[in-house]
Amino acid sequence: MSLSAKEKVIVKDFFAKVSSRSDEIGAEALARLIVVYPQTKSYFAHWKDLSPNGAPVRKHGITVMGGVYEAVSKIDDLAGGLLTLSELHAFMLRVDPVNFKILSHCILVVLSMMFAEEFTPQIHVAVDKFLALLALALAEKYR
Amino acid sequence: MVEWTDEERAAISDIFSKLDYDEVGQKCLSRCLIVYPWTQRYFGAFGNLYNAEAIMNNPLIAKHGTTVLRGLERALNNMDDIKNTYAELSVLHSEKLHVDPDNFKLLSDCLTIVIAAKMGTTFTPEYQASFQKFLSVVVSALGKQYH
Numbered sequence: 001m002s003l004s005a006k007e008k009v010i011v012k013d014f015f016a017k018v019s020s021r022s023d024e025i026g027a028e029a030l031a032r033l034i035v036v037y038p039q040t041k042s043y044f045a046h047w048k049d050l051s052p053n054g055a056p057v058r059k060h061g062i063t064v065m066g067g068v069y070e071a072v073s074k075i076d077d078l079a080g081g082l083l084t085l086s087e088l089h090a091f092m093l094r095v096d097p098v099n100f101k102i103l104s105h106c107i108l109v110v111l112s113m114m115f116a117e118e119f120t121p122q123i124h125v126a127v128d129k130f131l132a133l134l135a136l137a138l139a140e141k142y143r
Numbered sequence: 144m145v146e147w148t149d150e151e152r153a154a155i156s157d158i159f160s161k162l163d164y165d166e167v168g169q170k171c172l173s174r175c176l177i178v179y180p181w182t183q184r185y186f187g188a189f190g191n192l193y194n195a196e197a198i199m200n201n202p203l204i205a206k207h208g209t210t211v212l213r214g215l216e217r218a219l220n221n222m223d224d225i226k227n228t229y230a231e232l233s234v235l236h237s238e239k240l241h242v243d244p245d246n247f248k249l250l251s252d253c254l255t256i257v258i259a260a261k262m263g264t265t266f267t268p269e270y271q272a273s274f275q276k277f278l279s280v281v282v283s284a285l286g287k288q289y290h
Contacts, residue, residue: 031268032268032271035268035269035271035272036268036271036272036275037275052268105252105255108252108256109255109256109259109266109271110259112256112257112259112260113259113260113262113263113264113266114263116259116260116261116263119256119260121173121174121177121178121195121199122177122195124174124177124178124256125177125178128178
């Protein structure tokens with residue numbers, strides 16, 4: 001599964017369109033991750049405040065979304081472009097890759113919520129593919 | 144047996160009360176067929192599924208979307224025994240329709256996304272959690288009779 005040239009344009013255009021609210025998207029997606037899938041909180045046990053609207057969760061959501069935008073800019077070579085992030089997730093964070101899928105779903109739900117008109121099925125499939133390829137690139141250094 | 148809190152029951156009822164089954168059913172099923180095209184394998188007799196536009200305008204798909212939502216309503220009305228309520232449906236999907244149970248999750252993800260679009264910020268994280276739990280129980284019940 002790879003992104004066609006057309007899908008890359010769809011993804012880049014859509015993320016550019018919603019970029020002014022990227023912080024909100026990231027914060028909301030991470031909040032939903034820990035509320036809807038509480039097992040993911042196991043990665044954040046070191047935070048004093050795990051409330052979905054608390055500062056640590058919101059700040060980290062913004063960080064994660066920053067990573068997504070970095071991936072958009074490197075859409076032509078995700079594995080190469082995300083090497084450092086992959087090493088971080090593989091050797092330091094050791095996040096089980098199944099969680100990438102869960103977070104991707106939360107991002108899609110938030111995009112659908114915030115941009116109901118724009119998030120058509122055609123854009124949905126391109127973004128879903130992109131997030132899946134992003135996850136694959138992040139897991140590149142795992143083993 | 145699945146335990147439901149009052150909040151979960153209220154959230155799930157509230158979500159369903161906001162759904163136009165025809166609208167949401169059509170949107171959910173067509174989105175599933177577009178986003179996960181391999182699911183089209185089960186709809187060979189449904190006419191033109193050639194591209195996204197064809198799928199979104201296909202009346203048979205729309206009609207079937209409504210059927211799916213009505214099926215979910217049965218779970219809503221029998222939340223304390225979804226497993227037995229769905230026993231026959233599970234046999235149907237397994238023996239007659241031969242649907243890979245992984246597909247139930249794909250359709251339920253699309254339903255969540257369609258509902259999120261409809262409800263906007265009123266689809267709170269807590270609502271999403273309750274609905275996700277409901278869908279997980281439904282998906283599990285649908286897969287129960289497979290062997």
